[in-house]
Amino acid sequence: MTPDNEDLWFLPLGGTGEIGMNLNLYGHDGRWLMVDCGVTFPRPGRVAADGTVHHGGEPPVQMADPAFIADRREQLAGLVITHAHEDHVGAVPYLWPLLQCPVYTSRFTAEILRRKLAEFDLLHRVPIIEVETGQTRQIGPFSVQWLALTHSIPDPNALMIRTPIGNIFHSGDWKLDDQPLVGHGYSRKTFSDLAAEGVDAMVCDSTNATLPGHSVSEATLHEGLVRLIANAEGRVVVTCFGSNIARLHTLASIARETGRYMGLLGRSLVNMSGAAKAAGLWDAADQLINPSHIGYLPRNEVLAAATGSQGEPRTALRRLAAGNHPDFELEAGDTVIFSARAIPGNEEAIKALISRLSALGVKVITAESADLPIHASGHPAQEELELMYSWVKPAIAIPVHGEAEHMETHATIARATGVPRALVGRNGDLFMIRPVPGMRRQITETGRLGWEKQVLVRVG
Template sequence: MNMNLYGHDGQWLMIDCGVSFNEPVQQTDVHKAEIVCADPSFISQQKERLAGIVITHAHEDHVGALPFLWRRFKCPVYTTAFTAEILRRKLAQVGLSGKVPIIEVAQHESVNIGVFQVKWLALTHSVPEPFAMTVTTPVGRIFHTGDWKIDHKPITGEGFASGPFKALAKENILAMVCDSTNALREGYSASETDCYSGLLARIEREKNRVVVGCFSSNVARLIALGRVAKATGRYLALIGRSLTNMVSAARVTGHWPEDLPLIDAAHLGYLPREEVLAVVTGSQGEPRATLSRLAADNGFDLSVEADDLVIFSAMRIPGNETAIDGLIRQFQARKIRTLQAHETEETIHVSGHPCRGELSDMYQWIQPEIAIPVHGEPEHLDANAQVAKQSYVPAQLVGRNGDLYQLSPSVRVYRQAVKAGRLALERH
């Protein structure tokens, strides 16, 4: 549930404003809230100093809280076209359609937001238009990665280009604030094209229905499955409001290939089993999502039977293992086969985040004075800092939510300088 604040000369810039799902509000809570975000009270109490909000990309953990929280900030939002389309749809759901000033920016564009100059740099991830950015002030320049990986053959968008990042080495980057999600993994993350090949190899052998559970925001995976359907003579349907909304936004902004048709999910029941490929929500065992309804045999548009295959084309997010395992037991009790990424050598899921090899490359290209790992649990942050040290970054600052990093004129961390709690936006 990302929410980052950069401060200089009495002004603040927020980068990302996201949510998390099925989380406790307090660590001691037994019950979980359905949607949770970071407590913004520190900045909402001084909102006149908030110059603007920048959104790096359209994943829920980076943009999902903004419709709920914007009334507390009432400042402009800066992002690119696809993310802006997703955000507008979310704002319409909470009665803010047309009320939030959204400024669309393009790759390599620089925008002055108060005392901050922000420049957008394209990279690769699992959603259209993911961006890193530099944040420049009179006393230093920060490089904020957002979510990223090195993917030379992505399904959507251009392949990763290292040139713009190597060029930053000449710009005296003071600090690199970097994604730590896969910092415990050696090597490099696989490409979305590798995932397409793995899914194709698996699905073309199947003789019955195939249902794929994945994250609705992974547009690259949805396009890959559309290509798989086309290559295997199946009809592709999406079941789940968030899936259809995401594809609609991709169409509007030119990110969905025109040669990949979709059928209405209501038509699935009339097709032979071997012609069905359905993509559904609920890969994390969410009780109200489509996969849970299919497991309980009360799906609206589709039923699955013995010997059909359910593929989990998503990671097991830590904390969701019990829910996922319960879902799988339900399917298996009905003799419906399931397949998770760790159960096969075929690539049926790839991460959108950098492993240690990619982190090392980026640190060596950027050559920052300071590494600030973010976006991970404490062990991920520590592992990211270790990579930075091995990549000859002079200083590594590892902190926790609520810590204040002073980067100029001297460098230090004020521990727990800001109250950093959680808010429940929706409860079960």
């Protein structure tokens, strides 16, 4: 199945009908463009009393099966990565040997990707082309422009994908944050100009489509976090997503305000901060201490940022809860702050982790229990979706990056905002934008691959 010069197609292999392992294909004139190549983690399983999650032998890292495009590798013009979250970039080291195409992305994402490729001895094999926001690159028959949007990670980009027969706006993950703290902001004019040009389809993030209102800005979290940390008597450990550099900047600023020393616990936090420094996105005033020094400091002078907000095994917070972290032990009177919300499916693992921390006498504060906001989502709520549709004015809305409920609600919002047509499908469905809009259900098999014992295996 190959698109001709009159066809403009969208074919998701991962991330449509689910949250995670995004892998999208656009087809035109005999070629394909891939957008994002991410991982996910095992489906929710039984949680033991110690917080261990049993997944029935599933591989710990999973990704979309790329067989459709791997079988057509000679037609693949390139891979574009919209941002550096694991569900968008994490599968590249595993799947690139099957694809063997150039990778286009922003500077910060390229820094993250290089670190991943080095672990697989692929660093000097994968051609990485860095693209500045606003630039346009010709990738096969696709003219791709990088557009500035905001998200919970530096340098996220939406894409305007232009062809001689039609244009598609691919949102990537986004929100409308007027004070993102780190990286570029966004401009309404960027998107209203697209409407003047003409957008045949808008492929858009559905994660928070069921939530009313507008997402919270990163800048608004300082007040809630500083109040909690200033009033804490012992050590303070804040767990958050490692990719949220803006949150780390906020915590580093609070450390200075409250007379605490800040250290990072967890490999992903260290990698992300290193990439931010290499990309020029780390404030020189934000000084970090070696985490091995934390155990020697007075308890009321410690502020640690730790991985493990989702209750994942082998993360820093899980090791602290188990009393086997190499740098220090939590004691009664210390405080752990969850500056994150549960990803669906992780609730039981997080609950078990909190129970274990509480049993140590540690005070636990979650985003739900805090009096003021201490976490901001990186995805658009309903008001933001309405605004974006009013700016871009696409002829067709294609909700992605969500489960069925999210995408159906998203489609309803699009129609209510004046979009003539919404197409809701799932992985393996072919969305035909040109010449005649429509869908063909399940034109290809989809599934998951897992990484187990250094090889890719089929899951489920």
